[in-house]
Amino acid sequence: MKARAGAARPVGVTRPRVETGSAAVADLGAPNVARPTMAQREALDRIDLSIDIAPQRGLVLPNPILVASGTFGYGVEYGEVVDVQRLGAICCKGTTLRPRAGNQPPRVTETPGGMLNSIGLQNPGVDAVIEKYGPIWQGWKVPVIVNIAGDSIEDYVEVARRLDGVPGVAGIELNISCPNVGKGGLQFAIDRDAARAVTAAVRRATELPLLVKLSPNVSDVRPIAKAIEDAGADAITAINTLSGLAVSSDRMRAFLGNTYGGLSGPAIKPVALRIVYEVAQVVSIPIVAIGGVTCLDDVLDFLACGAVAVQVGTAIFADPELLVRLGDELRLECLRRGLTSFKPLIGTALPKWAGAASAKGAEYRP
Amino acid sequence: MTMRLVAAELVESRQILPGQWLQSFHAPELATGSRAGQFVHVRTGDYSGLVLRRPFSINTADPATGIVTLHFRTVGRGTEWLTRVREGEQIDMLGPLGRPFEVDPRSHNLLLVAGGLGMAGVRMLADEAVRDGRQVTILFGALSASHVYPSSLLPDEVEYVVATDDGSLGHHGYVTELVPGYEAWADQAFACGPHPMLKRLAALAAGRRGRLGVAKLGRKRGGQTDPLGSTAARRKTFLQVSMEQTMGCAVGACLGCTVIGVNGMLRVCREGPVFAAEEISWEAIS
Numbered sequence A: 001m002k003a004r005a006g007a008a009r010p011v012g013v014t015r016p017r018v019e020t021g022s023a024a025v026a027d028l029g030a031p032n033v034a035r036p037t038m039a040q041r042e043a044l045d046r047i048d049l050s051i052d053i054a055p056q057r058g059l060v061l062p063n064p065i066l067v068a069s070g071t072f073g074y075g076v077e078y079g080e081v082v083d084v085q086r087l088g089a090i091c092c093k094g095t096t097l098r099p100r101a102g103n104q105p106p107r108v109t110e111t112p113g114g115m116l117n118s119i120g121l122q123n124p125g126v127d128a129v130i131e132k133y134g135p136i137w138q139g140w141k142v143p144v145i146v147n148i149a150g151d152s153i154e155d156y157v158e159v160a161r162r163l164d165g166v167p168g169v170a171g172i173e174l175n176i177s178c179p180n181v182g183k184g185g186l187q188f189a190i191d192r193d194a195a196r197a198v199t200a201a202v203r204r205a206t207e208l209p210l211l212v213k214l215s216p217n218v219s220d221v222r223p224i225a226k227a228i229e230d231a232g233a234d235a236i237t238a239i240n241t242l243s244g245l246a247v248s249s250d251r252m253r254a255f256l257g258n259t260y261g262g263l264s265g266p267a268i269k270p271v272a273l274r275i276v277y278e279v280a281q282v283v284s285i286p287i288v289a290i291g292g293v294t295c296l297d298d299v300l301d302f303l304a305c306g307a308v309a310v311q312v313g314t315a316i317f318a319d320p321e322l323l324v325r326l327g328d329e330l331r332l333e334c335l336r337r338g339l340t341s342f343k344p345l346i347g348t349a350l351p352k353w354a355g356a357a358s359a360k361g362a363e364y365r366p
Numbered sequence B: 001m002t003m004r005l006v007a008a009e010l011v012e013s014r015q016i017l018p019g020q021w022l023q024s025f026h027a028p029e030l031a032t033g034s035r036a037g038q039f040v041h042v043r044t045g046d047y048s049g050l051v052l053r054r055p056f057s058i059n060t061a062d063p064a065t066g067i068v069t070l071h072f073r074t075v076g077r078g079t080e081w082l083t084r085v086r087e088g089e090q091i092d093m094l095g096p097l098g099r100p101f102e103v104d105p106r107s108h109n110l111l112l113v114a115g116g117l118g119m120a121g122v123r124m125l126a127d128e129a130v131r132d133g134r135q136v137t138i139l140f141g142a143l144s145a146s147h148v149y150p151s152s153l154l155p156d157e158v159e160y161v162v163a164t165d166d167g168s169l170g171h172h173g174y175v176t177e178l179v180p181g182y183e184a185w186a187d188q189a190f191a192c193g194p195h196p197m198l199k200r201l202a203a204l205a206a207g208r209r210g211r212l213g214v215a216k217l218g219r220k221r222g223g224q225t226d227p228l229g230s231t232a233a234r235r236k237t238f239l240q241v242s243m244e245q246t247m248g249c250a251v252g253a254c255l256g257c258t259v260i261g262v263n264g265m266l267r268v269c270r271e272g273p274v275f276a277a278e279e280i281s282w283e284a285i286s
Ligand SMILES: Cc1cc2nc3c(=O)[nH]c(=O)nc-3n(C[C@H](O)[C@H](O)[C@H](O)COP(=O)(O)O)c2cc1C
Pocket: A068, A069, A070, A071, A093, A094, A095, A117, A119, A121, A147, A175, A178, A213, A239, A240, A241, A263, A264, A265, A266, A268, A290, A291, A292, A293, A311, A312, A313, A314, A315, B248, B254, B256
């Protein structure tokens, strides 16, 4: 097996891994970050991975690799397996005003290149989250962004209000797109006016940096993204899961207790890329990309389509060390290209004339 | 031991029953740090298609040799991949995970009940109990004689009683039908298998208290009871069950693996996979 750049291993441990962009870097003779020379060390140290994902209010992340809501709990569950202090930010599990039991099991199942989940926003409610995790987050240097959900504008506003000013809470991500809870999210995400209204209302309720997360389950996401920007969001995150279905092995019913589930993982990456590409051409606030990231190449693809940072979700389950490794690999990639920041990698694949090529993104074109 | 990512080297792989495999791995961290009832989350080779790890009970763990074994049935592409791993290759295991069986120090006679692949869930408890000088009886149920776990793979000290659905070996019928014959003898029972089997056992265990007057164990003077789900409460209960559910993270982060408990949702990977029977809302289990 090839020595892997950026994969700082515990002693003597090698594991079979999917080849990623870093392997190509190693081939070109780039340094192994685990044991760089002095000069390389200095060059690596000069590379600035920090990024402000909410410039209007200021939410500077140490690097652009975040964990996606719902896949990393409250940041504590993976224990020593993941060094959370080396992450760009943590988006915690979706939080609602009151506790929620979530959907009937079973709630997850694997699908080709992905998985379906129908957790149904199980969470202990915002007050319990603040009480239990606030003090822990306060002691961390990694920013924690609280993902919030509700089934009325008043609910969203009240959750945001309670989070406002809580030490250890760095920002809010509005989940207006969770496809799992009957009436819980979908209306806001699929309706431009509802998306605008909930964003504006939460904007008035808090001074925290506000990210709004798009659903892919719409025919054209651009008017919705634009409405969210106009309503005062600091950034857009995209995408949430795609609505899907699995059938039980006896073929007598749907497999998931909730019937429908949200599709995530590598299978959705092209959809996420398309949506980031489209949204990047209609808004000027930063975009944080989500959807099927499993390796550095995926990160670079999303940056090229206009994202300033990415979130990693499903891939954590197979490869928890990926989170920290991606930051290391991105640093190496910058070194290899002679860059001192990854920012020149952002938006390189977008059309030169904004708007022109994005006109028919959601239509089927053979 | 706290969980970690371990590179486990395959040292032996063999098919012990039709479609069922027993694999031995050199993984000293797991062999010394695991307890009966815990599991590992195994990464498959093909991430492009299979995005989730696969959970397996730790079937046996031998600190002296550093060997842990897994016993599984090929049910899909992940387990088929595992059967093709070659000796000497390393695979990625996250573990040990979940909470173990809790044996009351006063218990001398342990009844283990396993249905089919459920043997893998209780197998290690037999080793631990024999080591600690306890008496062990395993009641095992399978479809037919050709699916019966070989007695040669069990410790000599264990009494092994078999039931088959078609009567081709041992008792003709369900393994749960054997249980009443042992309820007076057993101090505690531990079970793993299909959920309907566990549900039946839970019903029997609930009735046992009535039939035997008071449970021999589980009484506490002063009326103060241990909170449901605590290690202390589990240790004093008659029946502990090891449950299964489809999993995402296996560390408690995604809430994907829940079963319905009497006080709300329970994560099989974190509060379980072993539960006291009283913690589960059996009406909701089918
Ligand atoms: C088990 C699971 C739970 C999730 N829970 C939430 C949630 O509570 N709120 C939310 O906004 N997104 C949630 N998501 C969506 C993810 O944050 C992410 O948008 C999606 O999984 C796509 O990214 P991925 O392909 O990297 O997983 C969840 C995803 C999974 C797999």
